[in-house]
Structures are given as structure tokens and as C-alpha cells.
Amino acid sequence: ETGVTQTPRHLVMGMTNKKSLKCEQHLGHNAMYWYKQSAKKPLELMFVYNFKEQTENNSVPSRFSPECPNSSHLFLHLHTLQPEDSALYLCASSQVGEINEQFFGPGTRLTVL
Amino acid sequence: SQQGEEDPQALSIQEGENATMNCSYKTSINNLQWYRQNSGRGLVHLILIRSNEREKHSGRLRVTLDTSKKSSSLLITASRAADTASYFCATGDGTGTYKYIFGTGTRLKVLA
Numbered sequence: 461e462t463g464v465t466q467t468p469r470h471l472v473m474g475m476t477n478k479k480s481l482k483c484e485q486h487l488g489h490n491a492m493y494w495y496k497q498s499a500k501k502p503l504e505l506m507f508v509y510n511f512k513e514q515t516e517n518n519s520v521p522s523r524f525s526p527e528c529p530n531s532s533h534l535f536l537h538l539h540t541l542q543p544e545d546s547a548l549y550l551c552a553s554s555q556v557g558e559i560n561e562q563f564f565g566p567g568t569r570l571t572v573l
Numbered sequence: 574s575q576q577g578e579e580d581p582q583a584l585s586i587q588e589g590e591n592a593t594m595n596c597s598y599k600t601s602i603n604n605l606q607w608y609r610q611n612s613g614r615g616l617v618h619l620i621l622i623r624s625n626e627r628e629k630h631s632g633r634l635r636v637t638l639d640t641s642k643k644s645s646s647l648l649i650t651a652s653r654a655a656d657t658a659s660y661f662c663a664t665g666d667g668t669g670t671y672k673y674i675f676g677t678g679t680r681l682k683v684l685a
Contacts, residue, residue, distance in 0.1 A: 462615065503616075503661070503675035516672065550615055559604055559623075560665055560673065564615030 463487040466551050466565035473541065474573050481536040481568050483551030492534040493562065494526060495550040503550070509534060510556055541572045579662060579679040587684050592649040594679040596662035597642075603665055605638060607647050610659045610678070619647075619660075654685045 464485045473479050485492060494506040508516035509528040523545075525537040534551055548569055552562040580595045596605070604623045608616040622629045622638045622645065629636045635648040649656055659678040 462617065464615070466615075500677065502677050505672060508672075548613065552616075559621060561606065561618050561621065562616075562663075562673065563618070564608075566615045567613070569613060 462563045462565065464551060464553055464563050464565035466549075466568050468568060469566065470569045470571075472571045472573065473538070475541060475543070477541075478537070478539040480538065481549055481551075481570075483534040483536075483565055485532055485534075485551075485553035485563070485565075487553055487555075487563060489553040489555045489563070490531055491554050491556045491560075492528060492531070493552040493554075494534065494536050495552065497548040497550055497567070507536075538570075541570075543572050546570055546572045579660065579676045581679060582677070583680045583682070585682045585684065586652060588652060588654055590652055592652050592656070592681055592683070594647050594660055594681070596645045596647070596676060598645075598662075598664045598674075599643065600664075602640075605636075605645050606663045606665070606673070607634075607636060607645075608661045608663060608675075610661065612658070616661060649681075652681075652683045654683050657681060657683045 467482045491510045493508050496504045505518050506520045507526045523540050527535040548567045550567045551565040554560045554562045578597050586592050606621045607619045609619055610616045620631045620634050620636050622636050633650045638645045659680050661675050661678045663673040663675045665673045
């Protein structure tokens with residue numbers, strides 16, 4: 461176990477549904493990340509939160525809405541997704557510094573019908 | 574090619590053999606990290622090498638870094654079936670921008 465948990469592990473949703481992904485880290489880190497991993501593509505950084513403040517938004521469509529209520533919890537709210545949004549969504553955390561080793565959760569496998 | 578591009582894309586070897594995979598990158602870096610991902614799961618950090626280091630060892634892992642060629646290699650010696658996974662390199666520029674760039678990975682299959 462890496463100290464980063466994600467729920468749910470699998471999610472199937474229709475294009476009109478609203479759902480949320482949850483991530484929790486038990487490592488005392490001060491930064492949290494959302495990544496999208498699609499088949500045969502590099503891992504894509506979506507959002508970064510540092511001390512609960514969003515510091516990075518990599519041109520992610522507004523149908524993805526992150527929320528970071530505190531430094532241990534991170535959510536990704538989903539609404540009106542498209543089939544091409546089907547992917548593995550990974551959460552990570554790190555202690556920000558010169559070396560930024562990231563600890564990943566197991567991911568949520570999302571399928572959009 | 575992309576930053577942090579791994580080569581080969583796929584590698585199949587027999588148990589006990591060594592596995593070598595390479596990573597090329599484009600910009601200046603402060604450090605380079607290798608991660609492993611078992612099928613459909615999160616990434617696990619394996620080893621980090623700083624830009625002023627040329628070689629690093631950790632158990633059966635050996636990482637080299639050539640900043641003049643902007644490339645790194647990961648060697649897994651005496652491979653085991655449990656080493657079957659995808660391996661990614663990630664480059665960081667050390668500026669604290671939190672942005673590590675990952676490649677598409679090398680899929681390693683170790684046959685028992």
C-alpha cells in the first residue's frame with residue numbers, strides 16, 4: 461500500500477450522470493494530483509493542488525471539476541462526460557520540494573457509456 | 574518524440590534474463606525517476622537519479638543517466654515473473670512546478 465487510497469475502484473456511468481471520484485492520502489503530504497491514463501498515451505497531468513490551492517489546470521474540460529477541501533482529500537467531480545473520457549484516473553500525492561517523489565493511488569477505472 | 578519517451582514499447586524475456594529499457598527526454602532536468610505499474614493499478618516509485626549522478630543501484634535495479642545524450646536506462650537483473658509490469662520514466666526540472674512528465678512506458682513481460 462502506498463498510503464493513497466481511491467474510491468471507487470471501478471465506475472460505469474452514462475453521459476448524463478454526475479459522479480465523483482475520491483482520493484485520500486495518509487502521508488502528511490502537501491500536494492495532490494489528478495492524472496488521466498488512456499491506452500497507449502502518456503500519463504496526462506490534469507490538476508495539481510498545493511496546500512489546498514489549485515496550482516495547475518492542464519486545459520482540462522470543465523466537465524471535470526476538482527475539489528480539495530483539505531490537504532488530505534481530493535475529489536474529481538464528473539458531469540456530462542463523453543465516451544472518450546473513459547480511462548484510468550490516478551490520484552497522487554507528494555511532499556513538495558526539490559525532489560518531488562509522487563505516491564500514487566490504485567486508480568479508478570472509469571467507463572462512460 | 575515526447576519528453577520521457579521509453580524504448581522499447583514492449584519487451585518479452587525469460588525469467589532469469591536481464592531487462593534493459595531506455596528513456597529519452599528533451600529539456601534540462603534536475604532529476605529523473607523510474608516508476609513501475611502493474612496492470613490497471615497505480616504507479617510505484619522505483620528509483621530516482623539526480624542530474625549530477627551517472628549511475629545508481631537499488632537491489633536488482635541499476636539506473637544510468639547521460640545528460641549529454643538526454644537519456645537514461647533502467648536495468649533489471651535476474652528478472653522474475655513478478656517483474657512483469659509497465660515501466661515509466663518521469664523527468665523533473667527541480668523548479669518546484671510539480672510537473673513531472675511521464676512517457677508512454679515500456680511493457681515488460683517476464684516468462685516463467
